[in-house]
Amino acid sequence: MSITAPTPPAAGHAWTISRSDRTTRAASAGLVVLGLLLFAVPFGFRTNVVQQLTSLFILLILAVMWNALAGYGGMVSVGQQAFIGFGAYTTIFLTQHGVTTYLAVALAPVASGVLAVALAPLVLRLRGGQFAVGTWVVAEALALLVALDKGLGGGTGASLRGLSGIEPDLRRAFTYWLTLAFMLSLLVAVVVLLRHRTGIALQAIRDDEDAAASLGVRTAPLKFGLYVLAGIGCGAAGALTLANSLFIQPQSIFGVQWTAYMLFMVLVGGLGTFEGPVIGAVLYFALQNQFAEQGAWYLIGLGAIAVAFALFLPRGLWSLASDRLNLRLLPVGYNLLHRTGRSAGSSAQAPDGGTSSRGESTS
Amino acid sequence: MSTVPTGTAAGTVRAPTVLAGRGLSKRFGDLQVLTEVDFSVGAGEAVGIVGPNGAGKTTLLNVLSGSQRPSAGRIEFNDQDITGLRPELRCRRGIGRAFQVPKPFTGMTVLENVLVGASYGAGLGRQAAYRRCVEVLETCGLAGLANRRADSLGLLHRKRLELARSLATAPQVLLLDEIGGGLTDAEADELVATIKLVSEQGTSIVWIEHIVHVLIQVVDRLVCMDAGRVIADGPPGTVLSDAVVVDAYLGRAGS
Ligand SMILES: Nc1ncnc2c1ncn2[C@@H]1O[C@H](COP(=O)(O)OP(=O)(O)OP(=O)(O)O)[C@@H](O)[C@H]1O
Ligand SMILES: [Mg+2]
Numbered sequence: 001m002s003i004t005a006p007t008p009p010a011a012g013h014a015w016t017i018s019r020s021d022r023t024t025r026a027a028s029a030g031l032v033v034l035g036l037l038l039f040a041v042p043f044g045f046r047t048n049v050v051q052q053l054t055s056l057f058i059l060l061i062l063a064v065m066w067n068a069l070a071g072y073g074g075m076v077s078v079g080q081q082a083f084i085g086f087g088a089y090t091t092i093f094l095t096q097h098g099v100t101t102y103l104a105v106a107l108a109p110v111a112s113g114v115l116a117v118a119l120a121p122l123v124l125r126l127r128g129g130q131f132a133v134g135t136w137v138v139a140e141a142l143a144l145l146v147a148l149d150k151g152l153g154g155g156t157g158a159s160l161r162g163l164s165g166i167e168p169d170l171r172r173a174f175t176y177w178l179t180l181a182f183m184l185s186l187l188v189a190v191v192v193l194l195r196h197r198t199g200i201a202l203q204a205i206r207d208d209e210d211a212a213a214s215l216g217v218r219t220a221p222l223k224f225g226l227y228v229l230a231g232i233g234c235g236a237a238g239a240l241t242l243a244n245s246l247f248i249q250p251q252s253i254f255g256v257q258w259t260a261y262m263l264f265m266v267l268v269g270g271l272g273t274f275e276g277p278v279i280g281a282v283l284y285f286a287l288q289n290q291f292a293e294q295g296a297w298y299l300i301g302l303g304a305i306a307v308a309f310a311l312f313l314p315r316g317l318w319s320l321a322s323d324r325l326n327l328r329l330l331p332v333g334y335n336l337l338h339r340t341g342r343s344a345g346s347s348a349q350a351p352d353g354g355t356s357s358r359g360e361s362t363s
Numbered sequence: 364m365s366t367v368p369t370g371t372a373a374g375t376v377r378a379p380t381v382l383a384g385r386g387l388s389k390r391f392g393d394l395q396v397l398t399e400v401d402f403s404v405g406a407g408e409a410v411g412i413v414g415p416n417g418a419g420k421t422t423l424l425n426v427l428s429g430s431q432r433p434s435a436g437r438i439e440f441n442d443q444d445i446t447g448l449r450p451e452l453r454c455r456r457g458i459g460r461a462f463q464v465p466k467p468f469t470g471m472t473v474l475e476n477v478l479v480g481a482s483y484g485a486g487l488g489r490q491a492a493y494r495r496c497v498e499v500l501e502t503c504g505l506a507g508l509a510n511r512r513a514d515s516l517g518l519l520h521r522k523r524l525e526l527a528r529s530l531a532t533a534p535q536v537l538l539l540d541e542i543g544g545g546l547t548d549a550e551a552d553e554l555v556a557t558i559k560l561v562s563e564q565g566t567s568i569v570w571i572e573h574i575v576h577v578l579i580q581v582v583d584r585l586v587c588m589d590a591g592r593v594i595a596d597g598p599p600g601t602v603l604s605d606a607v608v609v610d611a612y613l614g615r616a617g618s
Contacts, residue, residue, distance in 0.1 A: 015501075197482040197489075200471065201482075201483060203470060203471050204471070207471065211466035211528075212451075213454075216480065216483035216484030217483045218452075219451070334472065336509035
């Protein structure tokens with residue numbers, strides 16, 4: 001038969017499944033330390049840096065949420081700006097009704113989650129292209145509704161009030177801390193999902209919904225849960241964008257350009273990987289700072305790069321590291337290890353313990 | 364679980380029926396694909412289904428596994444009506460299914476593919492699911508490829524993965540759809556040994572296969588379908604010598 005060697009002779013205890021190795025343990029510990037250290041940034045850096053980092057973290061939230069939705073759940077939404085805008089305008093609405101500003105920012109994502117719960121029965125019925133268009137239509141409809149509402153400032157926009165009492169540096173630090181806290185919580189939420197069996201179920205749904213169902217996966221509740229999580233995350237990004245810029249307009253906060261940014265970050269970084277969107281967000285942030293002045297050419301450039309990646313490196317920059325070096329930073333995968341091969345340096349080499357099988361085993 | 368009755372000829376005691384379709388019909392628009400099909404498989408029994416292309420074999424499996432709803436008729440599993448039950452719940456109750464055209468989760472590794480079946484279909488806890496995966500991967504000769512992404516597999520291994528995944532769900536009845544096509548003799552022998560092993564452990568098997576000489580090494584009973592109807596059902600020897608079957612299928616297939 002065509003597969004040589006890989007099947008070990010006797011059944012039983014020759015194989016083990018492991019999720020972490022030296023690399024993932026070191027990297028996870030490093031990331032936790034880095035996450036905690038980031039809380040200290042406002043003490044050591046100028047306000048400008050703090051505000052820039054806040055923008056970066058917001059982008060990171062968006063990238064991670066869009067990746068969770070499309071890269072893990074297979075739901076390619078073009079309408080997450082509905083939640084971004086809703087989060088921002090809920091914050092405006094709450095502050096107008098006497099809620100303290102930062103409490104309003106913290107509550108807005110919850111409201112966005114409720115919006116997702118309400119929209120889910122409608123949009124999750126749609127598949128593929130219909131889903132994409134459907135989500136976009138919902139976002140445009142919400143933008144129109146808000147623009148018509150005089151109380152929310154109509155089409156001209158609205159300012160976040162209630163922060164004038166706080167000194168600007170302190171205000172920026174508060175916003176930074178809140179953004180960092182949201183970003184870390186959402187990252188942890190995604191890691192927890194991927195550590196749990198839900199992670200493989202979601203990816204199964206993404207790859208083939210019929211096959212997933214025939215293996216016992218209940219697809220509907222999982223897609224629902226992920227859609228709501230992404231709604232909460234994007235709502236947080238919207239509320240935090242408002243807290244960072246203090247002013248919003250319906251056309252821009254509900255604008256489809258957000259989807260373009262998310263697509264860019266996730267496609268360039270690596271769709272369906274944990275590390276990819278983080279890399280994509282950092283890269284996008286750097287590009288934005290360099291080229292945002294170029295206006296339309298900037299957007300065209302982004303589009304061209306995203307298309308180039310989709311064509312030539314469909315699994316993004318991170319796939320270069322993960323495929324060539326077999327590198328994984330977080331213990332969210334599964335490795336079958338052969339007992340004997342285990343001690344022989346488990347981190348960066350072929351994890352199947354049967355390295356020889358790789359080349360020979362094509363059929 | 365009761366053991367397989369070796370002879371299913373009239374007169375011998377049949378094992379209790381596990382899965383049965385009664386009066387199943389299926390139409391797609393004007394196309395009548397199944398017409399009042401009665402089909403059943405007993406506990407621990409292995410049934411083969413043969414029939415020309417387009418006879419409705421895959422459609423019968425779709426209806427039994429819940430991927431498609433029958434236009435008429437009912438389906439019973441362990442004497443309970445499951446006609447309206449969703450496919451994931453049928454799987455959890457014990458109906459495993461391998462697709463004719465493999466549907467691997469291409470973005471996941473072979474191990475993760477199998478783990479979906481073990482964690483959800485079989486409902487096992489983490490460690491038990493791991494053990495099940497290792498067992499199944501070894502049985503199907505995939506252990507050495509466990510960490511490969513499924514999209515890097517060739518057709519032979521995709522078919523094995525299809526089998527491994529459905530086995531991982533710990534099915535009481537396993538529905539197999541042409542998992543043996545295009546195999547060399549040695550590979551076919553190995554597949555037969557694997558399915559026999561599964562069958563001996565008490566799992567009921569329903570196996571659609573065009574390669575009859577492979578099929579009859581495993582099955583206790585053979586069903587022949589043509590144009591959406593069951594035209595013969597009985598011991599393999601009897602069915603294969605049936606004039607109607609020879610005319611409908613074997614004659615046409617030229618073997
Ligand atoms: N979803 C569908 N919509 C319309 N027609 C279908 C559908 N699925 C199957 N058919 C038709 O039903 C008939 C039976 O198909 P089925 O796949 O059940 O045959 P089969 O016996 O499995 O054939 P094969 O040996 O080629 O796999 C065929 O004519 C096919 O074209
Ligand atoms: Mg078929």
